Amino acid sequence: xxxxxxxxxxxxxxxxxxxxxxxxxxxxxxxxxxxxxxxxxxxxxxxxxxxxxxxxxxxxxxxxxxxxxxxxxxxxxxxxxxxxxxxxxxxxxxxxxxxxxxxxxxxxxxxxxxxxxxxxxxxxxxxxxxxxxxxxxxxxxxxxxxxxxxxxxxxxxxxxxxxxxxxxxxxxxxx
Numbered sequence: 001x002x003x004x005x006x007x008x009x010x011x012x013x014x015x016x017x018x019x020x021x022x023x024x025x026x027x028x029x030x031x032x033x034x035x036x037x038x039x040x041x042x043x044x045x046x047x048x049x050x051x052x053x054x055x056x057x058x059x060x061x062x063x064x065x066x067x068x069x070x071x072x073x074x075x076x077x078x079x080x081x082x083x084x085x086x087x088x089x090x091x092x093x094x095x096x097x098x099x100x101x102x103x104x105x106x107x108x109x110x111x112x113x114x115x116x117x118x119x120x121x122x123x124x125x126x127x128x129x130x131x132x133x134x135x136x137x138x139x140x141x142x143x144x145x146x147x148x149x150x151x152x153x154x155x156x157x158x159x160x161x162x163x164x165x166x167x168x169x170x171x172x173x174x175x
Contacts, residue, residue, distance in 0.1 A: 004111060004156075006139055010034045013141045013152055016103035020096060021145070025076040032142035032149070045126045046070070047085065049097030052118035053105055059156030061101030062130070065093070069148035070124075085124055094120035100152065108156070 014031060021029045047070040053059045065073065071082040074092035082089050098120045105115050123130055141152045 003158075004108070006036065009139050009154065009156075010141055012104055012107045013100075013139070013154060016100050016107065017141070017143065017152060019103055020099045024099060025073060025096070027072075027076050027145050030144040032144055034139065034141045037138045037140050037153075043127050043129045047090065047093050047122065047124045048130045049094045049120050049122045050130065051097050051101040051120045053101070053108075053115050053156060054118070054159070055113065055115035056159055057108075057112050057115060057156050058159045059154065061097065061104065062153040063093070063097045063100065063150060064153070065150040066148065067124070069145070069150060072145075072148060090122045090124055094122040097122070101154075104154070 018029055021027045044064060046064060046066045048062060048064045051061045053061065067085045070085055070089050070093050073096055074082050074089040077092045077096065078088065098117070101120075102117055105117055109115050137157075138153045138155045141154070143150050143152070
């Protein structure tokens with residue numbers, strides 16, 4: 001990540017995630033070895049939640065877990081058991097992603113200035129791939145919680161400056 005050392009980003013992800021897991025879920029977290037990956041991950045089975053970041057920097061935060069762990073997370077957040085992945089489970093995973101990436105965004109703003117979050121998107125299925133256009137350098141921070149694992153992936157880059165062509169004029173048109 002340009003201008004922010006990768007180790008700092010990993011520390012920020014650890015802090016943002018640990019805060020959510022301890023405060024909102026009361027679940028323990030054991031960190032696994034973080035890594036950098038190029039390109040998109042291989043197809044997966046399970047639940048992926050994506051949250052976009054925009055401002056002077058642009059990126060995506062993504063959490064991935066198994067359907068079983070998605071039910072554990074939803075159960076901890078909503079204080080009930082879920083025998084299957086349903087709309088409530090997907091909403092809970094989306095909200096956890098929103099909290100983690102939102103905490104990370106707040107910390108990043110101290111160095112990068114104001115940033116905005118997108119509405120979370122959650123995907124559940126088998127043998128699918130969630131692609132993020134033009135983002136190829138991911139910081140991957142895996143965690144273990146009991147018998148379950150979750151990957152937190154994050155990519156951030158400076159927002160390209162729009163090119164303005166002086167010979168083109170954009171004037172409002174009447175409708």
